[in-house]
Amino acid sequence: MNYLEKIMQIEGAVNSVECQELIRLAEQAEDCIVEIGSWKGRSTVALACGSRMGNNVPVYAIDPHDSHTSTEGRSYGPEDNIRFLENILKSGYADLIQIINLPSNVTVKAWQTLIVEDWKFIDLLFVDGNHDYKEVKKDFRSWEPFVKDNGYIAMHDSTKEGPAKEIKEAHDWEIVKTVGTLCILRRK
Numbered sequence: 804m805n806y807l808e809k810i811m812q813i814e815g816a817v818n819s820v821e822c823q824e825l826i827r828l829a830e831q832a833e834d835c836i837v838e839i840g841s842w843k844g845r846s847t848v849a850l851a852c853g854s855r856m857g858n859n860v861p862v863y864a865i866d867p868h869d870s871h872t873s874t875e876g877r878s879y880g881p882e883d884n885i886r887f888l889e890n891i892l893k894s895g896y897a898d899l900i901q902i903i904n905l906p907s908n909v910t911v912k913a914w915q916t917l918i919v920e921d922w923k924f925i926d927l928l929f930v931d932g933n934h935d936y937k938e939v940k941k942d943f944r945s946w947e948p949f950v951k952d953n954g955y956i957a958m959h960d961s962t963k964e965g966p967a968k969e970i971k972e973a974h975d976w977e978i979v980k981t982v983g984t985l986c987i988l989r990r991k
C-alpha cells in the first residue's frame with residue numbers, strides 16, 4: 804500500500820487529490836505547519852507525510868475535540884480524539900505532530916505571546932475547523948499575521964458559505980489555485 808492509500812484509510816474530510824496537494828505544500832515548508840481542525844487525523848497525517856518528504860518540520864495540530872454539532876449538522880466529540888491519537892501513532896509520523904488539544908482562538912493567544920520570543924512563523928496554515936462565517940473569519944484574521952510573506956493558507960470546504968465569504972473578503976490574499984474544495988491562498 805502506498806502512502807496515499809494509507810492516509811485515505813483514515814476517516815476524514817479531505818479527499819485524495821486534496822491530500823496530495825496538502826502533501827505537496829507541506830513538502831516545501833521550512834519552519835512549521837499549523838492545522839486548525841484535525842478530526843480523526845487524515846489531513847494531519849497528510850501534512851506530516853509531506854513534511855517528512857521535505858524538511859521534517861513540525862505540524863501543530865489544533866483541535867479541542869469537544870462535543871458539539873457543526874453548522875453542517877455533524878457531531879464531533881472526545882471519542883474522535885481517541886481515533887485521532889490511534890491514527891497518529893499508527894502513521895509513523897508522530898514525531899512530527901505536535902498535538903494541541905485546544906480551540907484555535909485560545910492557541911493563537913499563546914502563539915502571539917511566543918512569537919515575541921522569536922517563535923516560528925508559519926509556512927502553511929491549513930484551515931478546516933468551525934465553518935461558521937464568524938469563526939472562519941476569526942481563524943483567518945487572527946492567524947494570518949503569523950504566516951510568512953511567501954507562505955500559504957489552505958482553506959478547506961471553500962465552496963461552503965463561511966469559508967467562501969471569508970475568501971472573498973481576504974483582499975490582501977490572492978487565490979493561487981483550487982483543488983477540489985481546497986483553496987490555496989498567497990499574500991499579494
Ligand SMILES: C[S@@+](CC[C@H](N)C(=O)[O-])C[C@H]1O[C@@H](n2cnc3c(N)ncnc32)[C@H](O)[C@@H]1O
Pocket residue numbers: 814815816817839840841842843844845846847865866867868869879880883905906907908931932933
Ligand atoms: C471538518 S472536521 C476536520 C476534518 C479534518 N481536517 C480531516 O481532514 O479529516 C472539523 C474539525 O474542526 C474541529 N474544530 C471545531 N472548532 C474548532 C476550533 N475552534 N479550533 C480547532 N478545531 C476546531 C472539530 O472538533 C472537528 O474535529
